[in-house]
Amino acid sequence: MICNKKTEQYYKLVLKQRLKVISSFPEKFKSFDVSLYDKFKVALAINLTNVIHIKYSLDEEKSELLKDLPKIINLIKDHWQPELVKVSKGRKPIYYAMYWLEYNFFMRKLLSFLVLFDVDEVYFETLRDIIDNDKVKDGLYDYLLSYKFPDRIISENIYPEKPKTKIMDIIFEKDDNVCSKMVKVYLEKEWYKSYKNAGFYNSHLLPEERLDFFGYWAFEVAAIVKIKGIDDSCFRDNMYYPKNLIIND
Template identity: 25%
Template sequence: MRDTLKPKEYFDQYIQKTSEGIQKFENGLSEGKYQADKILFIKDYILQKKIGIIIAKYSKGDPLNDIKQEFDSTVELFCEAWDDSVYDSNIIYASLAYLLGLEADKLKSIKDKLQNADNYDSLLEFILTGNKDNFDASKISFPKPYKNLVKSIEAEDREPFLKYLKGWYKGSKGSAWYGTHELENKYCYNGYWSFESAAVAKRLGLNDSDLQNEQYYPYDLVHFN
């Protein structure tokens, strides 16, 4: 187990119930039940649920190689149907793609898809490529919540990175997933992880040896591959 807020049995149930929901929609697609203008929406919904399962499996403690294989299988659907209008979802997907060590051609496909988004910025570019040459802190899509993370990239400095990580959960109060671990008899929670913090730490080569047990920090992903 990597998560400390829910037991293994909860995540098993989350994965089972979410998988059953996905199967219903996939059956509907194969049976031609949906109007043509709804198909991409349905496929994006399926993909979002698959990412939720992947995060739940990470929280549950599944092996990273298995998680990588499952994530890798989502890239084709991502390039076809991903709704790129939600910035924090873009950040999560890009961060996982990098941390799990996807091949360069798949990272490029993800970048090509996200570059079409109105919210594509230097933070996404840095996570996906590690390239700081054109990093522009003045053009971050959501500068306030990511301020300290951006500062850490600009200065290659650990202190603003730590400030970002320490304030990450509280600073995410407006997110749809915030507080979902408190909902009873509902399977909405899949884990709280600042994947973008891990991606930036790995890109910058920051010393994170004291963060191995830090809540919200996916330490083993930084050191995977």
């Protein structure tokens, strides 16, 4: 059985370990090859985003969750390089209009945080410009960006294509009642399986001393719910749904 609950003490240890990793980055940068500089700066941004994730698992205040967002956005703005993050093939690389999984899921999570924290439009502009410059067409990215840019065209594509899920059907569904029911089913039957190729999949099964489990949270689903403004009462208590980021009137 999948368990999404650990003790507060466990998550505090996870956070301490992640912050230790982050604090070691400046020293590591001194020994890195210059060609790897951007890669490790983006890795720093990913680690800082994971800190937000862990802090949510610790039920910390929104102000604490928001603290590192400006730094994350600036790191991405300055160091996100197409040749690093885009899927490529061949010795003379041909680059495809999609991101490697690690960067795909990172971008998805970061966009979700921007929506859920309702941050300034300038943050959205930075990620929009990066995605558009990379010529990546991803319907989930588009929909999350539409929170601040309502005229944005929503692509029907989503990556990874497998395992196939119904998240785009949820996005395109116009009937709010139907949409709520679809989200309920998606969280219960599809969401976790949709990440079977992610590095964190089944991390709850790892020995606790590895401190690799951050909590399973469907941040992008909550962001979709927020944008649509649909009733979440039928799935609000789902273990993957980060309900504390969605305030009901």
